[in-house]
Amino acid sequence: MTDSILQSFLDHRFIKTDESENISHLNKASAELQKGLGKKKKKIIPYTLVALDPTVSDEDPIIQEVEALIIKKWPTFRNSVAKTKDTPIAYVQAVILEALNKLSKDENLAAIIWHTGCNIVSNYKLAGQEEVLISFLLDIGKRVEEVARNNWSILGNAKIDTFESIELTLPKVSQGRVDEAELQGHLKAAAVHSGWEQQAGGGENPYMQGQNNFSWPKFFAERAAKGLSEEINAALSNQNKSLTSISNSIQEALGSYLADLKPYLEQVSTSILQSSQSLNKRSDLIWWKQALYSHRLDSSYRTLGPLALTVCMAVDLADNVSPIYPKSVDFFLKETLRDVQGDETDKEVAVTELLEQLQQLSNAEKQLLEDLSNENESRKSLGACMADMIKGKMNADEFFKRSGLEKRAKISFGELTVWLFHDLQANKLANAKS
Numbered sequence: 001m002t003d004s005i006l007q008s009f010l011d012h013r014f015i016k017t018d019e020s021e022n023i024s025h026l027n028k029a030s031a032e033l034q035k036g037l038g039k040k041k042k043k044i045i046p047y048t049l050v051a052l053d054p055t056v057s058d059e060d061p062i063i064q065e066v067e068a069l070i071i072k073k074w075p076t077f078r079n080s081v082a083k084t085k086d087t088p089i090a091y092v093q094a095v096i097l098e099a100l101n102k103l104s105k106d107e108n109l110a111a112i113i114w115h116t117g118c119n120i121v122s123n124y125k126l127a128g129q130e131e132v133l134i135s136f137l138l139d140i141g142k143r144v145e146e147v148a149r150n151n152w153s154i155l156g157n158a159k160i161d162t163f164e165s166i167e168l169t170l171p172k173v174s175q176g177r178v179d180e181a182e183l184q185g186h187l188k189a190a191a192v193h194s195g196w197e198q199q200a201g202g203g204e205n206p207y208m209q210g211q212n213n214f215s216w217p218k219f220f221a222e223r224a225a226k227g228l229s230e231e232i233n234a235a236l237s238n239q240n241k242s243l244t245s246i247s248n249s250i251q252e253a254l255g256s257y258l259a260d261l262k263p264y265l266e267q268v269s270t271s272i273l274q275s276s277q278s279l280n281k282r283s284d285l286i287w288w289k290q291a292l293y294s295h296r297l298d299s300s301y302r303t304l305g306p307l308a309l310t311v312c313m314a315v316d317l318a319d320n321v322s323p324i325y326p327k328s329v330d331f332f333l334k335e336t337l338r339d340v341q342g343d344e345t346d347k348e349v350a351v352t353e354l355l356e357q358l359q360q361l362s363n364a365e366k367q368l369l370e371d372l373s374n375e376n377e378s379r380k381s382l383g384a385c386m387a388d389m390i391k392g393k394m395n396a397d398e399f400f401k402r403s404g405l406e407k408r409a410k411i412s413f414g415e416l417t418v419w420l421f422h423d424l425q426a427n428k429l430a431n432a433k434s
Contacts, residue, residue: 032073046062053124190223191220313417345414351405
């Protein structure tokens with residue numbers, strides 16, 4: 001993608017200023033415009049149409065709006081441009097294109113720009129700006145195509161990263177043991193008369209075996225039980241701590257492993273889902289091509305007139321294909337039209353003749369482009385101009401002025417259906433909620 005459209009315009013001397021301060025003013029104007037267009041995506045369509053036409057009228061509302069924005073940053077703009085004997089149009093173009101170039105880093109906004117400009121640009125008089133303008137569009141188109149191919153890829157092309165097996169490192173299990181010396185001490189304390197403590201190495205029993213009554217064994221049993229239970233419980237406690245540390249180690253290791261495994265499984269799931277969706281998309285397209293049925297008109301395409309068929313196919317396909325799609329879909333649409341129209345698909349028809357045919361459409365057919373109609377006062381897409389013609393909001397002269405087409409322009413039905421398909425997709429993206 002071109003790093004700076006402003007620099008390209010300077011390099012090709014479309015704008016002439018050698019003062020870095022003036023370039024800074026233009027960059028600031030472009031940055032402000034970029035911010036505004038990012039918030040109001042609908043404006044990207046008319047701004048793209050204006051920016052790609054070097055011969056646009058200086059009375060166009062967008063030209064005047066952007067010129068005012070430049071003057072806000074560069075108060076002496078008009079006098080400076082007058083000294084170079086330039087017109088403000090090229091400066092306005094550069095500012096808009098720079099803003100669009102930055103916005104195109106977002107794939108959805110890039111698709112709006114691409115769909116809007118890819119057909120009309122070949123009908124504009126580019127006044128020596130062909131290299132810069134075509135390069136600008138193609139760079140954006142390549143990015144959209146790359147994203148589209150990734151979105152439409154099947155499992156055979158999906159890349160699933162390898163994942164390492166788990167390795168558990170567990171702490172050593174300590175053996176629970178009763179200390180013999182401690183146990184012996186407790187038994188002596190229980191069995192030996194307290195008077196013999198020094199000689200026997202221990203003794204707490206106040207009674208002697210020779211008394212021949214229950215006192216000595218009672219004390220022995222109670223004291224021995226107390227001592228034995230303390231030693232056994234201490235050994236079991238140490239054993240339990242050791243086992244608990246193993247459990248904690250396993251839990252921590254598994255927790256860490258599963259945390260790493262989650263994004264991997266998500267990637268696998270996404271790849272499989274994407275592959276399934278891609279196959280479904282292809283299946284739906286083939287089904288549509290074979291059926292030749294319009295869900296909008298609930299009718300076979302073979303029953304429609306040439307213009308109605310051309311419009312209806314574009315609308316039906318746009319209803320069923322996401323706005324970011326591989327370029328091959330354009331060719332698929334054109335070839336589907338050819339299945340019905342035959343060689344008439346490539347026959348060029350005067351745009352003036354097509355405008356006359358618009359009024360001959362049925363009421364249902366006239367509603368097909370309704371979504372493209374808008375109140376924009378600047379340039380409009382071809383589809384939007386056709387929608388306004390159908391509604392009687394625009395005459396033929398206004399149509400050519402607002403679309404940027406020449407009155408002698410001709411277009412084939414194959415080109416028209418793809419063009420309308422692009423306009424519908426750009427409109428879909430422009431009106432989508434962020």
